[in-house]
Amino acid sequence: MQDIHTRSTVLVRRTPGPGRLAELPGARGGPGAPGARSRAGGETKATAGARPPGPREAAPARRPRSTALQVPWVGRELGLGPGVCEAAVALGLIRTVPGEGPWRRRVPRAEFDRLRGDPGAVAALRERARLVGAAAGAGLLGISPARFTRLARVGRFAPADFSLTRYRVVSWRYPAAELLAFAELSPGLLRGRAPEELRRALGRGVDERACRWRARRTARLARQAGDPWQRAAVFAAVLEPPALASAVPVAADRVRLLRLRPPLVAAQLPIDHWDVVRRVLTATDPREARWYQERVRGALADAHSERRPQS
Template sequence: MSGHTGTPESTPITDPGPPARATSVTPGRAARELGLKRSEFDIAVGLGRIRTVPDDGGGGRRVTSAEMDRLRTRDGLRDEVRTVGTTEGADLMKVTRPRFTRLARLGLLVPVNFYLNRYRAVVWLYLADELRRFAADERNAAVLTGRTPEGLRDQVRDGLDLRPRNWRGRRLGFLLRQADGPWDRAAAVASLLDPAEVADVIRDPYERSQLHRLRPVRPVHGSPGSPAARIAEEIMTAADADEIAWLRTDLARAVHTARAQHPAPRPVPAPATHLAPDPAGHHGRRHTPTFTTAGHRHTSSPAAARRQRTPHSATGAAAHRPAPVRQPPRKPAPDTARSRGLLGWLRRGS
């Protein structure tokens, strides 16, 4: 038995545009008005029984007044989303509890939800309507009453349990049905993978950031870091090698489609500005723009400008040679002046 239980991608059931908040209600209020538990309401939304629309204020999803009017006139909604556990499910199908559990572990019965009891044991929930239809199908009579084939019994004895994987496949179908765009669909697939697997498939950090921002909120089980929360995280993360490979392929394909339609947001580089003198009284750091000229990258700073104004030649090098300093005439010593005056007098006398 392969155990592959992938849910095909479904078309989102949404209205063309977001309604005004005055003409829609929150999911909590819609559940109360329809007489549903919140968990039953979420299942009905996932199954497509209740149509929701994005909140124009960015607060999640809402139910329009027109949809509420339609649901009030619809009979049997609560029966369609009613869930049962193993004991009640076995009674409903008229089989023993061990047989019911064996059928579920073999993947013939697909859970729709789960919770952890006070002993941190996983309690799986199934749609009562699906169990009734499974028991009524004549093709399933052999597995309900006959002896389970030895090969399948051996798989169960060896630890085969497809309930977590089947639940993940069903949850992915729910998420895809509510996705509003290609990036939402990619984020739905990524939500079932370990972050390391996502980083290995999607190398672009901005695309990973987009997936993280749109990642669907996982159901909460216990306080963060508690044993119950860790068990729930294991159930909600793909574990089988073939399941991981299948989800990685779907993620790469979904991101490729999203990238082609609308690339992930990226920071816009600041435009380069030319050097300008600082205004009087301006305090702060001056921006030194960078330019590329003739294949060389240089910085237009005042010091660089002075260096560029100096020619790189012999004449330019001579321009940097210091000019000789002109010394003032030295005043002769008094004795020297006197001797020079005497000689002049003697020459004039002779």
């Protein structure tokens, strides 16, 4: 297992070692941070002095009071396993609503009740949210890891998550369900000689994995944005400072976008890993950067038009 797990849309777990990144596109605590916990074996203010349950009396299960529930709590209650619910949220498989604080998400109780009332839905969700690395993905498709990596480099499927190994190498993870769908749609790419177009792209050193991850992550965040300013901040988050200044010439607008910047990855990382992570987070290819610049300009135009008085 890699030492650092990084999640996009969304998703962080830590293991022994330097740590792990996961969804996805600034780095700070991800959506659905767990609530306060009591000391192990101790009491909270809410339980101090309470009568312990008798021999035939079951202790009541704790439930969040809000009608919108924290993502980790939902995952535990549904028995999804560590990180699976976070992955499902990042992939848009579970309906969420804005939580407390910017860019935080919670699960509506109605959505939780729907899933809890249908064991088949939980099993299907667990399978659709399963993420696999290159070796496991190659096994699913019945191809070699080398062929799998070549297909990923030319953008035939998009990573949903990444991690850093102890050697500071980026290791990508992909939704297993999407890989199986790709195998059904493009069986010819799994056998025989690769098409000339793909071979030429690989010869040029093409590697679209980070680009496809950024596209997936920013698309999810843009759908969660509450207004055009937040939407512009999503697309601005992957631009280098000169590219952002070109798209947003007004300094006050740039300051506001930086203040609204969403978490592209969900963990505080050791400073010595940021040079690697920054390359994943940043659109350095001119064509990709122009695409994000256009989205920033469009969202800013919407934001400024909303501010103008109606004539």
